[in-house]
Amino acid sequence: MSDRQTKTDVILIGAGIMSATLGSLLKALVPDWEIKVFERRASAGEESSNEWNNAGTGHSSLCELNYTVEQPDGSIDISKAVKVNKEYQVSKQFWSYLVNSNLIRNPRDFIVPVPHMSFVQGQQDVTFLRKRFEALSNNPLFQGMEFSDDPAKLMEWIPLMMKERTLNKPIAATRIESGTDVNFGALTRMLFAHLKSKNVDIKFKQNVDDIKRTSDGAWELKVRNVDSGTVERHTAKFVFIGGGGGSLHLLQKSGIPEGKGIGGFPVSGLFMVCKKPEIVARHNAKVYGKASVGAPPMSVPHLDTRFIDKKQSLFFGPFAGFSPKFLKYGSMFDLVTSVKTHNLVTMMSAGVKNVALTTYLIKQVMLSKEQRMEALREFVPDAKGEDWDLLVAGQRVQIIKDTAAGKGTLQFGTEVISAADGSIAALLGASPGASTAVSVMLGLIKKCFPQHIKAWEPKIKEMIPSYCESLLDNPALFREIQTATARTLGLSEKSPSHIARRTIS
Numbered sequence: 001m002s003d004r005q006t007k008t009d010v011i012l013i014g015a016g017i018m019s020a021t022l023g024s025l026l027k028a029l030v031p032d033w034e035i036k037v038f039e040r041r042a043s044a045g046e047e048s049s050n051e052w053n054n055a056g057t058g059h060s061s062l063c064e065l066n067y068t069v070e071q072p073d074g075s076i077d078i079s080k081a082v083k084v085n086k087e088y089q090v091s092k093q094f095w096s097y098l099v100n101s102n103l104i105r106n107p108r109d110f111i112v113p114v115p116h117m118s119f120v121q122g123q124q125d126v127t128f129l130r131k132r133f134e135a136l137s138n139n140p141l142f143q144g145m146e147f148s149d150d151p152a153k154l155m156e157w158i159p160l161m162m163k164e165r166t167l168n169k170p171i172a173a174t175r176i177e178s179g180t181d182v183n184f185g186a187l188t189r190m191l192f193a194h195l196k197s198k199n200v201d202i203k204f205k206q207n208v209d210d211i212k213r214t215s216d217g218a219w220e221l222k223v224r225n226v227d228s229g230t231v232e233r234h235t236a237k238f239v240f241i242g243g244g245g246g247s248l249h250l251l252q253k254s255g256i257p258e259g260k261g262i263g264g265f266p267v268s269g270l271f272m273v274c275k276k277p278e279i280v281a282r283h284n285a286k287v288y289g290k291a292s293v294g295a296p297p298m299s300v301p302h303l304d305t306r307f308i309d310k311k312q313s314l315f316f317g318p319f320a321g322f323s324p325k326f327l328k329y330g331s332m333f334d335l336v337t338s339v340k341t342h343n344l345v346t347m348m349s350a351g352v353k354n355v356a357l358t359t360y361l362i363k364q365v366m367l368s369k370e371q372r373m374e375a376l377r378e379f380v381p382d383a384k385g386e387d388w389d390l391l392v393a394g395q396r397v398q399i400i401k402d403t404a405a406g407k408g409t410l411q412f413g414t415e416v417i418s419a420a421d422g423s424i425a426a427l428l429g430a431s432p433g434a435s436t437a438v439s440v441m442l443g444l445i446k447k448c449f450p451q452h453i454k455a456w457e458p459k460i461k462e463m464i465p466s467y468c469e470s471l472l473d474n475p476a477l478f479r480e481i482q483t484a485t486a487r488t489l490g491l492s493e494k495s496p497s498h499i500a501r502r503t504i505s
């Protein structure tokens, strides 16, 4: 064991998209702060942020039906859709700032335009989709959305999904061109390369085992080299726990009262992947359907065009599943060791309340390949087993806490938990996820650094022109930002798949 000790301004635990984003924001706001990063894996973005571990959807509510809820009076509540869309605009502005400032290059390597679509079957869902379309298309953030229940039009939009389809019930879809596919793994690696060039000390294969408050109010981390077992102590005035699924355990170790009474429930994800060029070339969209009854919101089925390492593929899923691990490369004891005296009742209440969900997840795990192919054939009627492989994606740890809705309520959002003095903060939950990383991290900065925020506002505004502005009340600003980010990020150009399809046909 080594007793090496260091002191720094900021420590980021974990090298996923969240730490990458917070580090990049802080480097822009206070370039002279010293930042260190500790990551247990051998490189950045190996867990949920990795391109093969998530669906890569730039979530902006252009296609996700679960963000627009039908009310008892039949109207559609679009408030969540508007919120998520605005958050994604913030991400695109920050990424554009980084590209324009030459801090990251080649946006095509991480973001590609791919139309976003919603697809439904059956009269009830067609009626819902039409109402959703009408509610959204009156809103400036969703301009350009089209609706069709005409099979000929759908054949033009989604030929792979329409071929061999039996038309024995009504079907409909919406489509909007301004959707995106994001390679969050590539973006994470680019952001860490940028941070490294700004002298951020990034240490891989270093597991943070423990976190303790020091007598002067700073935080001391016990960091273990996963190969040699050597232990070092590193102290910082501010610590961000960006451990993804690993954050809950670290938050508990910090002992802050704000972290008490919170539990986690892991939901794993699986995709079916097709890489056959002749099939892949027949689909160019991210098409979201409706979740089956009893399914959690994160397992809404979708068929996605993906661009990874300049190659095009199709993802279908995610199939949910149950594993007690909190990280893909985690431990089978993660769930058990997250149960403490302070969250025991909350966890037990959640267990009792969510028997149906647990049963659903276990059934999902037990699905055979052929049963998964059946689900896929709802989207691609002539899909053949030999063309699709199973891919194990990332783990999402949902937050369990006591809320106004009752003890042990399962939450499907993200939440920043921070100490009252703002000296430590953790990000829990994973939805809408990486797409909203910039908004979530700006929220964290506001919460943890209230004494600096006034002085930092001009720089934030330079990076994110919509900061403190209402895009809904200012459609001209929205159009200006939309045009500028699209130009910088290459989103006004045709997507590579359009090019591929033209070449093939």
Ligand SMILES: Cc1cc2nc3c(=O)[nH]c(=O)nc-3n(C[C@H](O)[C@H](O)[C@H](O)COP(=O)(O)OP(=O)(O)OC[C@H]3O[C@@H](n4cnc5c(N)ncnc54)[C@H](O)[C@@H]3O)c2cc1C
Binding pocket: 013, 014, 015, 016, 017, 018, 019, 038, 039, 040, 041, 044, 045, 046, 047, 048, 049, 050, 053, 054, 055, 056, 057, 058, 059, 184, 206, 207, 208, 209, 242, 243, 244, 245, 246, 247, 250, 268, 269, 270, 318, 327, 393, 394, 395, 396, 427, 429, 430, 431, 432, 433, 434, 435, 436
């Ligand atoms: C199946 C699936 C589909 C998804 N689809 C989408 C999507 O389409 N769009 C979207 O926007 N989001 C999506 N998400 C969510 C998104 O992937 C996550 O919200 C995001 O990647 C989380 O980033 P993170 O940095 O918090 O965590 P991670 O990327 O998981 O990074 C955490 C890092 O911390 C490290 N770590 C953990 N504990 C320790 C420790 N003790 N010491 C040192 N290092 C530690 C881990 O090794 C890891 O590298 C999806 C997620 C899943 C699982």
